[in-house]
Amino acid sequence: MTSVTDDLRLAADFAPATYDDWRKLVDGVLKGAPFEKLVGKTYDGLKIDPIYPRARGAAPVAGRPAAAPWQIMQRIDHPDATMANAQALHDLENGANGLTLVFAGANGAHGFGLDPSAEAITKVLDGVFIDAGIGIELQIGPQSRMAAIHIAEYVKRRGLDPAACDIRFGIDPLGAGAVWGSSPYSWPEIVPAITGAIKGLAAMGFKGPFAAADGRVIHDAGGSEVQELAFVLATGVAYLRAIESAGIALEDAQGMIYARLAADADQFLTMAKFRALRLLWARVEQASGLVPKPLFIAADTAWRMLTQRDAYVNMLRATMATFSAGLGGADSINVLPHTLALGLPDAFARRAARNTQLVLLEESNLAKVSDPAAGSGGIETLTQQLCETAWSLFQEIEKAGGMFASLEQSLIQRKVAATRKVREANIARRKEVLTGATEFPNLHEAQVAVLEAQPIVLAPYGEAKIKFDPLPPMRLAVPFEQLRDRSDQILKKSGARPRIFLANLGTPADFTARATFARSFFETGGIEAVDTEGFADPAALANAFKASGAALACLCSSDKVYAAQATASAKALQDAGARHIYLAGRPGEQEAAFRAAGVHDFIVAGGDALAALQDAWQRMERA
Missing domain, CATH: 3.40.50.280 (Cobalamin-binding domain)
Known part of the structure; x- marks a missing residue:
């Protein structure tokens, strides 16, 4: 048996292969057909070549440090507070080190969600040591906005040190308005409300971050990677300006904002998107006169890719999404259970979601290398293309007056609608395949179990005085x-x-x-x-x-x-x-x-x- 050294010596006897050599072989196979047949395109029109040279001189994108694992978040959304508490304790005992508390009325609730009352929150967190190093992320909506205050009061009532609690409060009125297509208040009226809440939480000793720029709004509605990135940038800048206008120094406001992106089963685009956001936000920080600091990026596996049919394939989609977000530098990942499109996931579905991350971290060691995509010609090129195109769209939003004004003008909604139309056409023609739903169906598949639960019904939130085109979430497989x-x-x-x-x-x-x-x-x-x-x-x-x-x-x-x-x-x-x-x-x-x-x-x-x-x-x- 030859050694590695022998193999390398043998390889040295052959002339190095060049791009021109490869191209000659490809042209022979194409037999006169245009080379462009091999060039793919994203929904933003970005070109993806079939082969790339190594990206020389590329530096890793600053983000999660090497060997630092991302937070394994577990979704807590059972409407019954006692059941939600049991799920939270079980998840933390079995590998999760963070809880995503999804409240009724939140953008990501998908029909269920926690009761946002102070009494229910106390039950949900009973026995959870939130000052012991676990991450807590809130997904709230206008109707459940008081949940953030109730959790802060719970911490104070328990006598815990707020600075020792790793809580991301998820304040995001722009994201909620974009999904709903309306707002009871104008942006000048919204700003004092969100900055007042942030200042109050900071005064209590919480370190934040407090405001979330949530790209899932665009992804769930069928939008593209560029549209998602531009939305996050414009939303983050809107919150940054709002916080500064309340008398908070920019250096302090910098750490009060975090981002949330959707991770789907497109490995390369997902990796490039997460890397691009870090570079884009660093550019915002530099333009604001700040020294760039790594932005906290939370990842949720994508809602729109879930199918009700052959639901077990959703496990594979979630695995690829988690893999991609992890390698792309996500700081936390929340895996949507594979049965979520069917109803409230049971214990098996929750365990599979949790173990998806555990296997990738503990057995595959994905977090050992910082930005492993650095130097990859294809991913570096795609990252740069996303940065350039998303920055242009961000500038367009800014010229329109910022995120709220662009929603009023339907600037971003028109672009998302156009992308969604093309995406739906590709699904209809099965150019974009959803295994088990649009290809390889099983008419005799067994029914998948979900929990029976009564969703929380919340009171309406204000009169919709300002209306614009909504961005409702969708799933590709529905037709x-x-x-x-x-x-x-x-x-x-x-x-x-x-x-x-x-x-x-x-x-x-x-x-x-x-x-x-x-x-x-x-x-x-x-x-x-x-x-x-x-x-x-x-x-x-x-x-x-x-x-x-x-x-x-x-x-x-x-x-x-x-x-x-x-x-x-x-x-x-x-x-x-x-x-x-x-x-x-x-x-x-x-x-x-x-x-x-x-x-x-x-x-x-x-x-x-x-x-x-x-x-x-x-x-x-x-x-």
Whole structure:
């Protein structure tokens, strides 16, 4: 067996490979096709090349120190305070070193959340030693804003040292207004309220940070990385100015603000986004005459990527998101349990969320190296592109008068809406894949358990005197899930799902690829595929279709077999009563002949699957 030294010596006998060498090989494979086919683009239009050289001279982005692990936050959102307390104690005893207290009415509550009353908070924190080094992060909304004050009073009542409590208070009226699309107060009226709360908490001895610039507002609404970064910058600057206007020195205000970003399953973009925010905020600090200090960045795994169907895949998405945020330098990470889109997560889902972080930290040692992406050509380039483009959008927001004014003018909302529209189109065409929801569905998956709980209902918060376009949260899988829900209802009512007959022609070698594609295509919409062993005789095909009980049919085979059998087979299916006949694949020059024989539509990769499925449902329901 050769040693590492021998291997290196052997490698030295070969000439070093260059970019030009690689490009010649690639051009040979492309055979005249443009190289741009290999260049990807983000939703912001940023180019992603297939290969990058090492970034020479790149320095690590200042953030979480090497070997300093991020805080393992665990979401506490059970409406029953006693149950929430039991969950909090269990989480802290089993690896979590921080609690994200999600109150009803907060942007991230997603239907549940804690009761913000002083009595409930006392129950939730019973037995929790909040001055013993654990992190506490509050996610509050206008209706639950008093939770921050109640927790401060709880600390005082317990006789604890506020400076020993690591509490991020989560004050964020801009984020709440952006999601709601309204505000009872103007920005000049909001400023004294938030600065008064911050000054009061600081006077009690809390070290903060107090105000949160929350990028999840943009990410949850379907926005892009650049839009999320610009929103965080503009929101953070608005709070920085507000705090300074209250007579607090900028050097002190600097530590009173923190950021929150969404981490999703796109590894490179997530890593680059977290790195970019640090560089962008340092630029803000320098422009303000401050010496840059590492901004505290909290991460939440993304809401919009969660699916109700095949929910266990959410574990994989969360793992990639946690991996990316951790390597990108997040100071704390809160993993959304994999069943959150279905309801209130149970003990197993909470344990999986907690252990996702524990495994990556304790077994994979992800925190041992500070900014491991430093010097990576691809990530360094992407980081720089995000910085430049987000800074331009931030300047646009500033020219509009700042964050609140830009919301009034729908500046950021229009941009997010445009991005969301493109994103939804890519989901519909399955260019952006959600495994288990838009691809590879399982119509027979077992039901996933969630807890039964009664959500907290809070009183309305003020009259919406100032209105603007809202940025409501969304999940990408919802349009496909709605079709699956209709299928489940029919199954429950009648004992059978809507069906489509796969009219497989020829041998398995001929039809398997397209039959597999067709099965996945239709079952993502809840239309069960009836498979067959293959036909050569149109009469036998027609009889099998009649016996299947299906209303729709889809021809599946190779182009060669289609040329010989598709016309006769389509006529036979039409005569047998098929309401709508599809053909899997592109028809090419035979489209007119196929349509004349009874084929109505062609399903292909990259086509609008959602529109085709919605049309199929309409046809079945009209019959």
